[in-house]
Amino acid sequence: MKKRIAAVILSMVLGAGMLAGCGQKNTTDAGASSTTEVSADAEKADSAATDNKEEDADANVLEDGTYSVNVELSGGTGRATVDSPATVTVTDGQATATIVWSSTHYDYMIVDGEKYLNENEGGNSTFTFPIDGVPCEMDVVGDTTAMSTPHEIDYTLTFSFPTEVSFNDLNSEGRMNLSYADQFSVEQYGAYKLVTIVDGGRFLLVPKGASVPTDVPSNIVVLQQPLNDVYLVSSAVMDLVSKAGALSHISFTGTKEKDWYVQEAADAMKAGTLTYAGKYSAPDYELLLSNNCQFAIENTMITHNPEVKEKLEELGIPVMIERSSYEKHPLGRLEWIRLFGVLFNREQQANEFFKEQAERIQPILEKENTGLSVAFFAVSSDGTITVRKPNDYVSSMIELAGGNYSLNGYLPEEDSALSTMKMQMEDFYVAEKDADILIYNGTIEGELTSVDELIKKNSLFADFKAVKSGQVYTTGSNFYQQTSMTCDFIEDLNKVLTGSDDTDYHFLKHIQ
Incomplete structure (x- = not known):
C-alpha cells in the first residue's frame, strides 16, 4: 500500500513538473521557485530548438529565380534514372522542380500525397512539382507502365x-534568348550563370547554397547571391530594378x-531604406564599407573616373558597368530588366514585364510609316543645340512609332560612347x-512651357515649319529616368x- 501511495505522489510531482515545463506555473509550495526556473530553462531550450529549426529551414530556401541543381534518384530496381542537373524555379518563395526520367513509361508521380501527371506525351516522362528547397531529400512514388500491369514504385529524390x-x-x-538587347548575355553553367557585358567584363553568379567554383579565371568576377546592400549609381536603370521587384536589394544611390x-x-529614400552615398565620381567609401555594400552598378560615366572603379574594387566592392544606353533598339534598352531579374533573382517578374510591354506595342510596330519627320533636341545655355545621333535609341523610337528622325542622313552614324552631339544653331x-x-x-535644361519661350531662346525658331503649324511638344524632366516606360513614349x-x-x-506635352 505504501508503495502504491509513493507511486501516486511521484506521478503527481512529475506531472506538475511536466505541466510547468509547458509554460504553466506551479505555485503550490516553496518549491515553486525551483520549478519555475526549470520551466524557464525548458522554455529557453524549446526556443533555441525552434530557432535552430527555423535556421535549418531557411538554409535551403532560395531567392526567387531559376536554378540548375543536381538531383539523384535512389530506390526501385536501380535501372531508372532522372536527368541531372534539373531545373528548379522559385516563385514567391515556393520552389518547384522539373524532373525528366530516362524512360517514357512513367504516367504519374505521387509527391506529398499529390498526384502529378506526365507532361511530355511521347517523350521521356516529365513532371513538375513543389519541393522544400535546395538541398532537400524527398520520398516519391513513380507509376511505371513498362511492365505487364502498371506498378507504383517507391523512390527517393535528393x-x-x-x-x-x-x-x-x-x-x-544554354544562353538566355534575348529578343532585342545585344549589350549583355547570360549563360547557364550548371547551378551557375555567367553574365557578359560588352566591353564591361564577365560575372559568375553563384546562387545561395552553392559553393564558389575553384579555378575561376582572374578576369571573371564572382558574385555570390543574394546580392544585397547594392550601390546603384546608374539612375536610368533604377526604374527597371524597381519594376523587377528588386528595389529591396538596393541600399545606396548616387542620386539625391x-x-x-x-x-x-524617392519613397525608399524618404523611408530611410535607400541612402545617398555620393555621386559616381565621389562615392562615400566609408559609408559603403561600414554598411557592408556588396556590389556597385555604374553607368559608362564611370569610365571618365577609372580611379573610382579601381578604389571600389580595391575595397572589395565589385563593379558592373551597365550599357543599356548603348542599345540601338529601344526594346533592347528595356530588355535590360531581364538582366536585373537574373542578378536579383526576380527572373519571372522581369520576364513577364518585358513580354507584356513588347506585346503591347506590337500593333504600332506593324503600322506603315507616316512619312512625317520629327526633330528631337534641346537648347543649351550657351545657345548650341543638343541632338540625338541617328543611331540612338530615341531616334529609333521615333522610327518605330511611324515617323522619320529628321537628322537621319544629315549626320554620319558614329559608334562613339556619347549618344548626343552639339550643333550650332545655323546648322540646326x-x-x-x-x-x-x-x-x-x-531632361537637359528643363521642359518648355510655351512656344514663345522657345523663340526667346533663339528667334530663328519662329521660321520653323512645326512652329508655324503648331506641332511643338516637350518632354517632361522625368523622361530619362523612367526607362520602364519606353513603350509609353x-x-x-504614335498618337x-x-x-x-x-x-x-x-x-509629351503639346505647347502653344
Missing part, C-alpha cells in the same frame, strides 16, 4: 548544389531624393526648319504622328 566544383569542369548549358523621378526610389536651322514635328528634350509619339484625338500623353 536535390543539392555541388559541394566542390572546378570552373574548368563547367559546360555551357529631390532629383528622383522614380517614385519608388538648315537641317530641321522643315521638320513636321519638333520635340523639345526637357512610343505610344505618345502625335497619326493625329490621334487621344491626347492623354505619358511624357
Whole structure:
C-alpha cells in the first residue's frame, strides 16, 4: 500500500513538473521557485530548438529565380534514372522542380500525397512539382507502365548544389534568348550563370547554397547571391530594378531624393531604406564599407573616373558597368530588366514585364510609316543645340512609332560612347526648319512651357515649319529616368504622328 501511495505522489510531482515545463506555473509550495526556473530553462531550450529549426529551414530556401541543381534518384530496381542537373524555379518563395526520367513509361508521380501527371506525351516522362528547397531529400512514388500491369514504385529524390566544383569542369548549358538587347548575355553553367557585358567584363553568379567554383579565371568576377546592400549609381536603370521587384536589394544611390523621378526610389529614400552615398565620381567609401555594400552598378560615366572603379574594387566592392544606353533598339534598352531579374533573382517578374510591354506595342510596330519627320533636341545655355545621333535609341523610337528622325542622313552614324552631339544653331536651322514635328528634350535644361519661350531662346525658331503649324511638344524632366516606360513614349509619339484625338500623353506635352 505504501508503495502504491509513493507511486501516486511521484506521478503527481512529475506531472506538475511536466505541466510547468509547458509554460504553466506551479505555485503550490516553496518549491515553486525551483520549478519555475526549470520551466524557464525548458522554455529557453524549446526556443533555441525552434530557432535552430527555423535556421535549418531557411538554409535551403532560395531567392526567387531559376536554378540548375543536381538531383539523384535512389530506390526501385536501380535501372531508372532522372536527368541531372534539373531545373528548379522559385516563385514567391515556393520552389518547384522539373524532373525528366530516362524512360517514357512513367504516367504519374505521387509527391506529398499529390498526384502529378506526365507532361511530355511521347517523350521521356516529365513532371513538375513543389519541393522544400535546395538541398532537400524527398520520398516519391513513380507509376511505371513498362511492365505487364502498371506498378507504383517507391523512390527517393535528393536535390543539392555541388559541394566542390572546378570552373574548368563547367559546360555551357544554354544562353538566355534575348529578343532585342545585344549589350549583355547570360549563360547557364550548371547551378551557375555567367553574365557578359560588352566591353564591361564577365560575372559568375553563384546562387545561395552553392559553393564558389575553384579555378575561376582572374578576369571573371564572382558574385555570390543574394546580392544585397547594392550601390546603384546608374539612375536610368533604377526604374527597371524597381519594376523587377528588386528595389529591396538596393541600399545606396548616387542620386539625391529631390532629383528622383522614380517614385519608388524617392519613397525608399524618404523611408530611410535607400541612402545617398555620393555621386559616381565621389562615392562615400566609408559609408559603403561600414554598411557592408556588396556590389556597385555604374553607368559608362564611370569610365571618365577609372580611379573610382579601381578604389571600389580595391575595397572589395565589385563593379558592373551597365550599357543599356548603348542599345540601338529601344526594346533592347528595356530588355535590360531581364538582366536585373537574373542578378536579383526576380527572373519571372522581369520576364513577364518585358513580354507584356513588347506585346503591347506590337500593333504600332506593324503600322506603315507616316512619312512625317520629327526633330528631337534641346537648347543649351550657351545657345548650341543638343541632338540625338541617328543611331540612338530615341531616334529609333521615333522610327518605330511611324515617323522619320529628321537628322537621319544629315549626320554620319558614329559608334562613339556619347549618344548626343552639339550643333550650332545655323546648322540646326538648315537641317530641321522643315521638320513636321519638333520635340523639345526637357531632361537637359528643363521642359518648355510655351512656344514663345522657345523663340526667346533663339528667334530663328519662329521660321520653323512645326512652329508655324503648331506641332511643338516637350518632354517632361522625368523622361530619362523612367526607362520602364519606353513603350509609353512610343505610344505618345504614335498618337502625335497619326493625329490621334487621344491626347492623354505619358511624357509629351503639346505647347502653344
